[in-house]
Amino acid sequence: MHESPIIDVGFKIDLSVVIMLIVTCAIVFILAKLSTRNLSVDNPSKLQNFMEWVVEFVQGLITSTMDYKKGRPFLSLGITLIMFIFVGNMLGLPFGLVFDYTNAASATFFGHPLTPVVEGLANGSHGVEVAWWKSPTADAAAAMGLALIVFVLVHYLGIVKNPKHYFAHYFKPFFFFFPINVIEQLSKLLTHGMRLFGNIFAGEVLIAVLLKMSAVWYGAIASVIGLVVWQGFSIFVGTIQAFVFTILAMVYISQSLETDEDH
Amino acid sequence: MHFVWSSFVFTIIAFLILYWLLNRYAFGPLFSVMEKRRELIKQQMDEAAQTRQQATQYVEEQKAALQQARKDAQDIIEQARQTSNSQTEQLLNQAKEESMRLKDEAARDIENEKNKAVAALRSEIGAVSVQIASKVLQKEVDANAQEQLVDNYLKDVGIRQ
Numbered sequence: 241m242h243e244s245p246i247i248d249v250g251f252k253i254d255l256s257v258v259i260m261l262i263v264t265c266a267i268v269f270i271l272a273k274l275s276t277r278n279l280s281v282d283n284p285s286k287l288q289n290f291m292e293w294v295v296e297f298v299q300g301l302i303t304s305t306m307d308y309k310k311g312r313p314f315l316s317l318g319i320t321l322i323m324f325i326f327v328g329n330m331l332g333l334p335f336g337l338v339f340d341y342t343n344a345a346s347a348t349f350f351g352h353p354l355t356p357v358v359e360g361l362a363n364g365s366h367g368v369e370v371a372w373w374k375s376p377t378a379d380a381a382a383a384m385g386l387a388l389i390v391f392v393l394v395h396y397l398g399i400v401k402n403p404k405h406y407f408a409h410y411f412k413p414f415f416f417f418f419p420i421n422v423i424e425q426l427s428k429l430l431t432h433g434m435r436l437f438g439n440i441f442a443g444e445v446l447i448a449v450l451l452k453m454s455a456v457w458y459g460a461i462a463s464v465i466g467l468v469v470w471q472g473f474s475i476f477v478g479t480i481q482a483f484v485f486t487i488l489a490m491v492y493i494s495q496s497l498e499t500d501e502d503h
Numbered sequence: 504m505h506f507v508w509s510s511f512v513f514t515i516i517a518f519l520i521l522y523w524l525l526n527r528y529a530f531g532p533l534f535s536v537m538e539k540r541r542e543l544i545k546q547q548m549d550e551a552a553q554t555r556q557q558a559t560q561y562v563e564e565q566k567a568a569l570q571q572a573r574k575d576a577q578d579i580i581e582q583a584r585q586t587s588n589s590q591t592e593q594l595l596n597q598a599k600e601e602s603m604r605l606k607d608e609a610a611r612d613i614e615n616e617k618n619k620a621v622a623a624l625r626s627e628i629g630a631v632s633v634q635i636a637s638k639v640l641q642k643e644v645d646a647n648a649q650e651q652l653v654d655n656y657l658k659d660v661g662i663r664q
Binding site: 244246251252253254257258261262264265268269272273275276279280281282284288291292295315316317319320324356376379380381382384385386388389 | 511
């Protein structure tokens, strides 16, 4: 597998994640800004129609999990989540930027050495391949960051809006279920982020593997066919994962807001 | 695979910034436009419903007015018929009365004339018979007594008749 371009400036920074986060945010923001540039009530542009479709889609997600009056404040969050994750998932698919470093001296970023390259070369590798372009969601830390935002929001809402139910539900159905309930909450956080990361990361690993296959010349045919199939499937997976992540966020929010006893 | 904590923090920061930017510059206006459209559609639908209701009401009113007009026409015709009937009757009665009156008048005239003629004849006959009698009998008879005599005679004749 490719290494990440990590530099150490007192703390470690994964440059590929930083770059991809910026790219993803920029694409999402530009898309949203373009589509809302000439807003019209009775004659919407194609992009405005598209963005309204996204809004209505997320509205559908919210109404399918909770009362829309309660879920209305989370509409923006849902749209941002689904667009950010979808765009992020798609970014790693069409191409990659991989540099093969054989010399530790050249593997620097504004004077900071790329630590995996330095370490790899020190361990006797001839060259270290560093991927600069990938899906941000194919990074465990990034995916977990998104999951943590939802996690914090859910628990904040539970404590502020619904404290009685929130604290009581840790001891349901019996008092000694407390540890299990705590684990359940933590596992929700972990599965929420890791599901996204795992799906996208696995997709990119397989793409990398298929690309490696093309090094052997008759493997190239299998590689091209495999890439066509797998890229298509990855688009599907990326879409589904964006959808799943968003609807799960809405489900968790609705659970923290609901007042009836059992769920 | 590495778990770089700074990526974790960067992702959260980036996402929150993106959320704020989108909310501030894109979604706010978009939502308000969608809301406006929703209201516009609702308003138009309300208007359509109202218009339809009005149309129905107008149709009802028109129907009622038509019914009323028809009824009025019927009434007028009926009234005209009645008037003409009564007028005919009246005219007929008048004509009958007139003819009756004329007939009565004529009968009365005839009676008068007859009586006059009879009276004239009677006096004539009286005088003539006196002359005849006086001539025949060569006898002076008091004209008054003679007249009395003839009257009595004629009365006797009238009774016998």
